[in-house]
Each structure stands twice: as structure tokens, then as C-alpha cells.
Amino acid sequence: MSKLKEILLINIRTDIDLFDVLFIVDGEEIKVNRTLLAASCVYFKAMLFGNTNEAKQSKIVLKSTPKEAFKKVIKFIYADECFIEDLAEEQLFELINLAHCYQFEELLKCLLIKITLENYSVDFNVALYDFCSKAQLKDWMNACLNYFDEIFVSEVNEANFAKFSKLLVCDLTARD
Template sequence: TRDAWDYFNHLYQFRLESPAPVAGGGRRTAENGTLQGDMRKLLLDGQLSDVTFVVEGRRIHAHRAVLGARCEYFRAMFESGMVESRSNEIEVSDASHGVFSAMLLYVYTGTVEVADEDAVELMYIAAKYDLAPLKALTERHITRKITAANVSAIILAADVHSASELKRTCLDYIVKEFGRVIDTDAFVALAGKSPELAKEILQYGAANLCFSLR
């Protein structure tokens, strides 16, 4: 049996729209002269950028017009008259560089690429920046991957990032697979990292198991 934490070692990509068909069959790729590809290049190259985000000491160059047009959070930020609206450099302290970059890629292109280990953090960041479709997409992706072997890792990440809906989904899954889950090495690891969460899981499981047996 794979270690439950290996669940987080795979890269996934999801798209909200399919690439356009090209003459002669096949599909256009993001690098093949499409609007999506051009927007991706604009972000990654940083050409004509007028705002810079500093995340974990690394700079990401972006464009106010694109961010404001695609995301109400950024529009409000840039029009607010606050320090961020006047500064060309904005410090980001509540996201990792990889996740913030993935969020910006979604804003620019409607697609996102992120490691599974960062999916819950991405969902949290999507909620913060009012990107409801991205939040729903990441939550559905994570929910589909829940198993008895990995649910402990997922609920721990959900707890850390205050992803309450995903946490509740995990708790309900644990009730259904209670014996299998608490017998895994992953649950033992969770208990070591967060005794309070382990206690909450056991109490929730016991209460709901008792209720279901009545």
C-alpha cells in the first residue's frame, strides 16, 4: 500500500475551457498562438507589467488592467486608494510562491496547474481573492480523490487552511470508513502533528456512529 502522503506527489491540471480546434484536426495548444497562450506568455514574460507581487522573497510581474478586468478583488484593491493601489510592489505574506503563481495563471488564462500538495492552499487563496469558480473546481478535484488512505492528510491540510466545507466532507467520509481510517499510518501521523484535530475526528466519528446505529 502506498504511503498516504504520496497522494500529494502528483501534478494535475484542470481547464475551464477546451482548446479551440485547428484546421486539419487536432487541438491548439496554449503555446500555439491562441489568446490563452498569449495571455500565459504575457504573465510569464512579465512584459509591459506595471505591478509586482513579492511572494516568499520572489517577484512576480503582472498587469493591473488584466487583474482588474478578471478579478473583482484586484479591481477593488487598485481602485481603493489604499497603499496597494499606489504601490508598484505588493508584498504577499499568506501564500506560497507556487500557489500564488498558479492563482495568477488562472486569472490570466482560465487554467491552472498545481501540485496536489498545494491544492487545499489554492482553494483557500481562491476564496480570499473571490475566485469562486477556481475554489469550487479545486474542492471538487480534492473531494474526488479522497480515500481511507489519504483522508487524514487532506483533512489536516483543510484544517490548516480553514477550508471548512472540505473538512466537513472529510469528516463525513471518516464516519463511513471509521475503522479503516483510524487504523492507517496516516491517521497516526495526523495525531502526532495535530492532537486537537485527531480528538475532534474521534469525537465526531463516535457521535455520528452512535447516531447511525440508533
């Protein structure tokens, strides 16, 4: 990348005078650069430059968006990093769901690499598998199935098995 392009990208990310849209999420104001967000994923492009009410506004209230998940999305766009260590399981699930809703493939790929499913509860993994199955996130589904395979290699735990959804049991037993 040329020095000029690098400087331009840094300026777009850091110059607050270029932040031209304000999101309000759960009472918190988050000011961002409209163009940078639109370039990051299909959802923001449609919202901010499409034939929508939001495209004409400089202040957008997101009523049903989880604040911590939204802040992580913005941080990923601006810093190309996603720290998840500080998120509770519910917040992490909200982040995965939001990345999917936003059709933010790069963030989903980053999360899939960063998340070690063994560090999370069986309940979390069951909910994640069910969500990924409905959302047709094949790579995520495979990661979850591998996690459940590992559980059965070590021991069959009746309490854990009772937490499995019908869909998960069917998919686990249908494989070779």
C-alpha cells in the first residue's frame, strides 16, 4: 500500500471531524465515519447509502441492538481487532448474532478463529450450534460438532447430553 493510501485510511479512522454519523445504542452515543462503516459490510452500506430513512440522518437510534456487541463491531472496523476475552457468554453470542445479521463475513471469520469452544459452557455451545444451523453458518456448525465429538471421546455425560437440542442430537447421530 502506498504511503498516501495508508495516511488516508488512518485519517478516515482517527480524524473526528470526519465522523459524520452518530449511533445511539442503549443511551450511549457512538460517532463514526459513514463511509468507513459502509465499506465494511453489506448491512451498513444499505443502511447508510441505500434508499433508507437512516441514509438521510446524521443521528441513528438502534433500539434492539446490544450495546457491547455493537461497540465490538465498531472496534473491529476501526482497529481490525476483536477482543472477546472480556465478554460474558451471552454478550459473545450477541456479537456472533449481530455479525451474522450485519452480513459481516470478516468479523465472523475472525471470531471463528478466536473462539475456543472448549472455554465455554455446554449450554452456550448448544445454543450456538442451534443458531448456526438455522443461520446456515456451516463452518461454525462444524466447529460446534467437533466440540461435541470431543465431549463424547472423553466421557458420555448424561447431564450434558440432556442439554442437547433435538436438532443437535439428530445432526450428531446422522454423521459417520
